[in-house]
Amino acid sequence: MMKNQMTCAECDEMFLDYFERELEGTDRSRFAEHVAACVRCQGLIRDVDGIRNQAADLQELTPSRDLWSGIEARIQPQVRSIATTRPASISRTWLAAAAAALVIVTSGVTYFATARSVNEQPAPKKAAATVVATPTVAMAPTAAPEIVESAAVRTVTADPVAQRAPVRHAPQATRPVGSTLVSASSVSMQPTPSEMAFAGEIVQLQSVLSQRRAQLDPETVKIVEDNLGVIDIAVKRARAALSKDPASGFLTRQLDNALQKKVELLRTVALLPATT
Amino acid sequence: MKTPWMFCGAVAVMSATVGIDNAGAQDDRYRERIDTTVTLDRGGSLNLSVYSGHVNVTGVPGTKMRVKGVVDRGELRFDAHSTSVRMQVEPDGRHGGAAELEISVPVGTRVQIDGYSAPYTVKGVKGEVKLESMSGSIEVSDAVGRTQLESISGYIKADNIDGDLRVESVSGRVDVSNVNGDIEAESVSGHVWITGAKSKGVRAETVSSSISYAGSIDPSGAYSFKSNSGRITLAVSANIGATVSLETFSGNVDSDFPVTLGAGTNSTGRDSRFEFKIGNGGARIILESFSGNIRIQRDTGRDNKE
Numbered sequence: 001m002m003k004n005q006m007t008c009a010e011c012d013e014m015f016l017d018y019f020e021r022e023l024e025g026t027d028r029s030r031f032a033e034h035v036a037a038c039v040r041c042q043g044l045i046r047d048v049d050g051i052r053n054q055a056a057d058l059q060e061l062t063p064s065r066d067l068w069s070g071i072e073a074r075i076q077p078q079v080r081s082i083a084t085t086r087p088a089s090i091s092r093t094w095l096a097a098a099a100a101a102l103v104i105v106t107s108g109v110t111y112f113a114t115a116r117s118v119n120e121q122p123a124p125k126k127a128a129a130t131v132v133a134t135p136t137v138a139m140a141p142t143a144a145p146e147i148v149e150s151a152a153v154r155t156v157t158a159d160p161v162a163q164r165a166p167v168r169h170a171p172q173a174t175r176p177v178g179s180t181l182v183s184a185s186s187v188s189m190q191p192t193p194s195e196m197a198f199a200g201e202i203v204q205l206q207s208v209l210s211q212r213r214a215q216l217d218p219e220t221v222k223i224v225e226d227n228l229g230v231i232d233i234a235v236k237r238a239r240a241a242l243s244k245d246p247a248s249g250f251l252t253r254q255l256d257n258a259l260q261k262k263v264e265l266l267r268t269v270a271l272l273p274a275t276t
Numbered sequence: 277m278k279t280p281w282m283f284c285g286a287v288a289v290m291s292a293t294v295g296i297d298n299a300g301a302q303d304d305r306y307r308e309r310i311d312t313t314v315t316l317d318r319g320g321s322l323n324l325s326v327y328s329g330h331v332n333v334t335g336v337p338g339t340k341m342r343v344k345g346v347v348d349r350g351e352l353r354f355d356a357h358s359t360s361v362r363m364q365v366e367p368d369g370r371h372g373g374a375a376e377l378e379i380s381v382p383v384g385t386r387v388q389i390d391g392y393s394a395p396y397t398v399k400g401v402k403g404e405v406k407l408e409s410m411s412g413s414i415e416v417s418d419a420v421g422r423t424q425l426e427s428i429s430g431y432i433k434a435d436n437i438d439g440d441l442r443v444e445s446v447s448g449r450v451d452v453s454n455v456n457g458d459i460e461a462e463s464v465s466g467h468v469w470i471t472g473a474k475s476k477g478v479r480a481e482t483v484s485s486s487i488s489y490a491g492s493i494d495p496s497g498a499y500s501f502k503s504n505s506g507r508i509t510l511a512v513s514a515n516i517g518a519t520v521s522l523e524t525f526s527g528n529v530d531s532d533f534p535v536t537l538g539a540g541t542n543s544t545g546r547d548s549r550f551e552f553k554i555g556n557g558g559a560r561i562i563l564e565s566f567s568g569n570i571r572i573q574r575d576t577g578r579d580n581k582e
Contacts, residue, residue: 005359008323008388008406037355037362038323038362039323039325039353039362039364040323040325040388040390043325043390217392217410217411219411219429220410220411220428220429223411223428223429223446223447224428224446226447226465227446227447227464227465227483230464230465230483230484231464231483233484233505234483234484234504234505234566237504237505237566237567238504238566241525241566250523250525250549250564251525253564254504254525254564254566257481257502257504258483258504261464261483265446265464268428268446272410273392
């Protein structure tokens with residue numbers, strides 16, 4: 001009898017079903033057969049089980065009505081599906097699966113939110129004569145030096161001769177450091193749909209990171225936290241800029257991308273193997 | 277890669293201590309040496325998990341796989357079939373499990389390695405490669421098929437890849453050269469440098485670090501480069517055809533190519549969006565940054581590395 005051995009890639013696609021106990025029949029036996037012989041997949045299951053055990057001690061987080069009020073219409077089918085097929089006891093204890101499901105949902109939300117924003121962008125001008133960018137926001141003192149350095153006014157002339165020449169947009173004016181500092185914390189703006197959608201998962205994953213800190217390599221944790229700081233700066237900058245121009249699809253994408261990156265990094269940390 | 281299961285029953289299964297000698301010297305009492313050779317069919321797979329140390333994997337002609345090296349304060353589990361070999365170094369204690377391994381595998385072997393701080397080099401295997409490391413560096417050359425490389429802080433280098441490449445890093449630098457296939461490269465604060473690419477699809481994203489791309493632009497290709505605050509440098513030949521969509525909030529734009537403003541050009545007073553054509557405009561190029569500068573260079577001869 002010929003039988004195909006499952007690969008790790010195929011196995012990866014079945015993990016969620018496995019942890020949800022929804023693997024059946026041939027898939028289940030092939031999966032079990034692979035895991036029994038695969039060190040890598042055994043390790044992954046061990047790690048996720050560890051996270052699940054730790055997550056069992058966490059309080060159940062329920063999305064606020066504010067979250068649903070903004071996005072319910074778009075994601076209701078997915079949410080209903082999860083709620084009706086997962087026993088409540090599993091949902092409480094199975095944080096990683098919930099996080100993964102949330103990522104799927106939030107990715108969809110982000111996609112819809114971003115797509116909508118992009119679609120709502122003003123139509124490009126047919127023949128713009130002048131393009132002037134006047135950054136109106138500088139960063140908090142903790143921001144990287146290039147942030148201030150890049151606060152510049154650029155002019156692109158529409159002169160036909162100039163258009164054919166190589167373009168050099170150099171800063172013509174640099175805002176003095178601290179002259180128009182906008183602290184992200186001082187920016188008052190309603191959370192974007194993606195911010196709301198990501199918020200719950202970020203809190204959950206940060207909690208997992210806190211709990212797993214002692215098990216992880218300190219240097220790795222430091223690198224991760226440094227990079228979370230880098231992402232947070234990007235989030236604050238995009239948010240501050242977006243507060244000045246809420247209709248900007250570009251800035252919305254910048255914010256969404258930074259939030260997405262933060263979630264991805266936190267998820268990576270949540271699945272890191274323990275050193276102890 | 278799927279392997280006919282029926283072959284597994286006809287192969288030798290090796291485990292634990294095959295080919296491993298315990299050294300008797302006092303200084304080596306926690307050290308195990310291994311020097312063993314097994315048969316591995318062409319197209320088979322090597323799956324290795326190691327905590328720390330150093331691993332070199334090299335592709336060689338034939339159907340023999342040889343493993344030579346030492347394991348310090350750990351146990352090497354070794355399971356070999358004709359179509360797959362699995363090796364795992366289990367640490368004895370918290371700081372054990374270091375392995376110095378030289379492995380030669382038949383050309384065409386699929387190599388998968390994961391570990392913590394062990395640097396890996398995989399050369400000339402001409403098969404699919406998947407490597408994951410926490411802080412160890414990863415170097416791959418002459419792989420064929422899908423190649424996936426991930427590291428948190430280790431340096432990642434991929435050269436001469438004939439197939440699609442996916443690279444993920446957090447803070448480690450990513451150096452990609454001579455890829456004949458689609459490229460996806462992501463990092464938070466590690467620089468992403470791509471040179472000599474022959475790709476129809478490229479997507480590179482960073483948060484704070486620079487991105488540099490020097491390679492061909494296929495007329496039907498799609499290329500996307502996005503960074504929040506890092507510099508983006510695109511170096512392409514003068515005769516390409518591409519429609520370039522460029523958007524930045526406060527970064528400067530510097531192009532060797534004439535920028536003819538037209539449809540797709542926009543300024544909302546804060547961020548700026550340009551869309552312009554180079555040549556016949558065939559390929560699609562997207563360049564986006566929040567505050568990083570964007571440079572479009574006409575030839576690939578210059579060193580873009582910062």
